[in-house]
Amino acid sequence: MSQDRPPGAPADRAPPPAGRDRPVRPAEGTAAWRRLGRAVRPRWSKAQLTAGLLCLVLGFGAATQVKQVSKADFSKLRQDELVEVLDQLDAQAGRLEAENLALERERDRLESDQTSQQAAAEAARQRAQVQGILAGTIAAQGPGIALTVYDPEGKLTAAAAYLLVDELRNAGAEAISLGPVRIVASTYFEDCQRTGCVMVGGQALEPPYEWLAIGDPNTLETALGIPGGVLAAVRTQGGSSTVTAKGRVTIDAVGSLAAPRYATALE
Amino acid sequence: MIALFGLVAGVLLGMATQTDVPAFLVPYLPIAVVAALDALAGAARALLDGLFDDRVFVVSFLSNVLVAALLVFLGDQLGVGSQLSTAVLVVLGIRIFSNAAAIRRKLFRA
Numbered sequence A: 001m002s003q004d005r006p007p008g009a010p011a012d013r014a015p016p017p018a019g020r021d022r023p024v025r026p027a028e029g030t031a032a033w034r035r036l037g038r039a040v041r042p043r044w045s046k047a048q049l050t051a052g053l054l055c056l057v058l059g060f061g062a063a064t065q066v067k068q069v070s071k072a073d074f075s076k077l078r079q080d081e082l083v084e085v086l087d088q089l090d091a092q093a094g095r096l097e098a099e100n101l102a103l104e105r106e107r108d109r110l111e112s113d114q115t116s117q118q119a120a121a122e123a124a125r126q127r128a129q130v131q132g133i134l135a136g137t138i139a140a141q142g143p144g145i146a147l148t149v150y151d152p153e154g155k156l157t158a159a160a161a162y163l164l165v166d167e168l169r170n171a172g173a174e175a176i177s178l179g180p181v182r183i184v185a186s187t188y189f190e191d192c193q194r195t196g197c198v199m200v201g202g203q204a205l206e207p208p209y210e211w212l213a214i215g216d217p218n219t220l221e222t223a224l225g226i227p228g229g230v231l232a233a234v235r236t237q238g239g240s241s242t243v244t245a246k247g248r249v250t251i252d253a254v255g256s257l258a259a260p261r262y263a264t265a266l267e
Numbered sequence B: 001m002i003a004l005f006g007l008v009a010g011v012l013l014g015m016a017t018q019t020d021v022p023a024f025l026v027p028y029l030p031i032a033v034v035a036a037l038d039a040l041a042g043a044a045r046a047l048l049d050g051l052f053d054d055r056v057f058v059v060s061f062l063s064n065v066l067v068a069a070l071l072v073f074l075g076d077q078l079g080v081g082s083q084l085s086t087a088v089l090v091v092l093g094i095r096i097f098s099n100a101a102a103i104r105r106k107l108f109r110a
Helices: A026-040 A046-071 A079-135 A158-170 A217-225 A230-236 B002-016 B029-049 B054-078 B081-108
Strands: A140-150 A175-178 A181-183 A189-191 A198-200 A203-205 A209-214 A240-251
Touching: A026 B029, A026 B081, A046 B002, A046 B029, A046 B054, A079 B081, A140 A175, A140 A217, A158 A175, A158 A189, A158 A198, A158 A209, A158 A217, A158 A230, A175 A240, A209 A240, A217 A230, A217 A240, A230 A240, B029 B054, B029 B081, B054 B081
Parallel strands: none
Antiparallel strands: A140 A209, A140 A240, A175 A181, A175 A209, A189 A198, A198 A203
């Protein structure tokens, strides 16, 4: 195809000069419109039919191509374009893989952190329980004995109660209560101003004294009952007692702890 | 007029039928369509000049399409397919623009 001649112009006739600098005659415009009007009028000439056929082919091809493009798949891409797409996908997959790996590691770390934190929390909870029982700040239960000391003559003194606690502790009692008072390390016994009364931790208690102790029931019972022991001493002072071994003793009485003012932990 | 009808009919036919372009034609069809558009623009210009000749139109139409497809094919073989396609499209685009400008001057004298 030649560059200087519009396609469709006959080869044997020179095309009219179509420069921008060429003055346009008024008649030429109307002539062009007339030719256009004549061409647009439908005539079954060979030229019109040929042009129609080629235009049909053109329209068909264009529409097919438009549909092909709108499908937008990879089948219309060239080989090098496909390679480029593949490279990009490879790089992207690599990046995502690395990110996935990092995230998985992070997740594992957090999971193990959580596990160790749970273990630490469980250990702390158990420690708090043990220390709470020992310090008498939480209610406790377990096998033990119930001891009731009657003192009809009101002769029992604070010393007798203290000896009783001593004996129970020697026999391995882990938690002790006397009436509503939990007996802990700091509990003190005093004689009342009157008889038939013992001050326990600043609280006046009257007979019968209801003791509860958690520990090995047999050991406790034996320790209390030994000849010349604490219960024998109670009897010599005019009191009497009953000891019941129980499979399950519940000590509800709790004491409160004051934070130490002077002592601090030695690290 | 019949050309216009043919164009519309061809578009409708292409839309209506589920034509799958054969794989070996896929790279050439877009270039061929643009080349045919160039031929059509040239024919329209010749028509307004009163120089339209159906035989020349057919020959230029077919040769445009063939040469364009051939260039793309050659480019693909040489490994510069996409660049040569772009080059062909640029040239054809310029020609379509210049023909459109000539048509505009004829019709509107501007």
